[in-house]
């Protein structure tokens with residue numbers, strides 16, 4: 186830099202270079218040679234800094250300090266804290282791969298993930314070797330509780346159902362959800378991203394909208410979507426032949442439509458656009474996670490980031506329009522509260538009144554965040570449940586026949602399934618539970634210790650990430666018996682709590698405790714309605730082109746689709 190001079194300041198101020206032309210006076214006062222260090226008093230240094238031009242102040246003081254602070258935070262979170270946590274766990278003799286910090290397991294993980302992706306597996310319900318292979322290997326080597334590192338983050342894998350229940354029940358408030366990264370929050374800033382009082386207030390408002398009694402009002406929406414699906418399939422299939430259909434995208438459309446219709450009633454067509462955009466956003470998110478994703482990368486103007494932003498803006502605008510219209514209608518007494526949005530707004534008003542607040546507990550932005558989340562949390566989860574059910578019933582035609590017999594007995598061949606009838610479907614329920622056990626849509630839950638806590642005889646410091654691999658618990662022979670990898674719906678004949686060998690439940694497809702899935706009844710009624718409509722009209726089997734490849738993306742999806750041969754009955 187032309188004409189630059191140096192001055193040295195006493196600790197803690199670092200050395201600076203500044204432009205003499207713009208700061209002559211400040212530099213004259215502050216410049217000292219190494220031979221006269223004692224002549225700079227702290228007051229002089231502060232005065233010198235105060236006299237710098239704003240831009241040089243920024244360049245030579247604020248920016249370096251910010252950089253130093255950022256570097257310290259990175260070092261702290263990627264090295265110092267993880268090492269401390271890892272050492273605290275090792276010192277208690279917790280088994281695992283704790284010494285392979287930080288890249289040993291990452292390399293192993295990449296190798297196993299590549300091997301898992303390379304080829305489909307034989308059609309077996311034992312999917313654990315393919316899904317989360319790293320955790321699978323660690324558990325088989327080190328037991329039900331083990332430490333590992335995923336990159337710089339130490340994790341404790343907890344594979345014991347009793348401890349999983351204890352963590353998820355969170356009676357003492359020692360555990361919290363792992364903080365979402367910013368992208369997930371931007372896609373759906375709702376219940377899943379909240380903690381503490383905000384979560385509790387939102388959950389209290391949202392719960393009533395999903396009560397079984399309220400779902401009755403949404404049943405026509407469920408039925409309309411199921412009818413559309415089967416009518417489309419009937420159009421594909423010739424009357425005497427069989428037709429191959431990839432049911433995975435079909436069910437994604439169905440579940441997106443169901444949420445649009447049950448959330449927005451008459452504004453359904455805008456809802457459909459939202460669900461298209463949200464699906465694309467979910468795929469973009471996966472692309473982002475699969476690419477080299479480093480903190481801060483999301484702010485770069487890459488094509489993917491621009492697309493994500495544009496989508497988010499459009500979804501936001503559509504939702505804002507729908508909510509504003511509904512607010513106006515409610516003020517004029519024309520509000521419709523037969524759909525999720527109406528029920529949510531009604532519950533918001535009631536809770537706000539009860540709390541004696543002048544401002545609504547959930548703001549417009551909050552409501553938009555929750556609506557986005559319904560798509561994000563409710564679409565692919567239910568779509569994969571239906572997809573794996575079709576695959577499994579194709580492989581086990583005897584159960585397909587039993588389910589069809591039950592559906593025909595309850596509804597006949599042509600009658601529209603209703604809630605009373607749906608509640609009588611015992612075999613269908615057992616089948617869906619068994620599919621949720623073998624192919625849980627959410628394969629793993631994460632929690633983090635919020636404060637030092639004891640669990641199963643080990644003291645965990647605050648900040649440890651706990652991975653709860655639901656998929657392994659659901660396939661554990663100690664829990665379910667030697668036939669754990671087989672499809673045996675009859676194990677649920679006496680309900681969920683009697684299904685395993687243990688005397689307490691070990692079935693967590695919807696989570697457990699206070700944060701259990703708010704939409705579980707919604708999802709099950711929706712799945713039963715769709716499955717009943719399909720069983721009433723079609724028989725089905727696997728297509729020769731089907732390749733079994735369960736793969737965990739955000740949910741446990743069929744990597745190469747789910748090609749099913751449909752035949753009209």
Ligand code: HEM
Nearest residue numbers: 376377559562563566567626627695696700702703704708
């Ligand atoms: C088969 C279908 C579904 C499965 C397997 C499923 C699974 C789950 C699981 C495991 C959780 C707990 C996450 C945790 O504890 O960290 C959860 C939470 C949640 N689910 Fe679902 N879900 C399904 C359908 C739905 C539907 C249809 C909706 C809404 C329309 C929905 C909305 C939510 C919401 C809002 C949460 C957050 C609850 C909270 O944090 O308080 N889910 N779901």
